[in-house]
Amino acid sequence: MYEIYGIKNCNTMKKAFDYLNAHKIPYEFHDYKKLGISAEKLKEWASQVGWEKLLNKQGTTWRSLDEETKNAITNEKKAVALMQEKTSVIKRPVIELGNEIVIIGFEENLYNAIHWKH
Template structure:
């Protein structure tokens, strides 16, 4: 399993601690520090509803100009997201071609199943 996130994101840090406490192994990929692979982002955009994937409540989104916001709602928002990975909700978990966004109780249940 791979967890994509930002290393100084509180939710990502909580998720990593929780995974360790649960004994679930996970590789962490820092989207800001390590970059965001375009091919991985393309799979997310094909598999995950954009309303779930893009964090429109975050500071990064709110600071965008109208053209950038329109690009996120357009056919291919990849360039904008790669330039500013904090536009994505975090964490994003990848496991055997399946993706999970966020870290609340329903996601924890799925992560337990993936880790079993």
């Protein structure tokens, strides 16, 4: 079973949910807003894909930060602390099977290329 991480009220998440449901791909939803996210999980993902890929610098949460805060995010430790504090700054969704990241974000072409386990 896949685990999809994100926040419920997000257009990108809606696209991912719609895709998974339409293709009958089983998943459980982990809502950052309700359940938070552990530093260990963020570090695990960062070790696989890099903290820079996890940090959503295109979103409104990042853009609303002051320049001093943005400029201070220079390494994984600082990025993980920010992502724990402001979960909306984590790129969405993150989908994993077990401890293996499948994909970050939503790109239909990429989803179509994945050999999903049903």
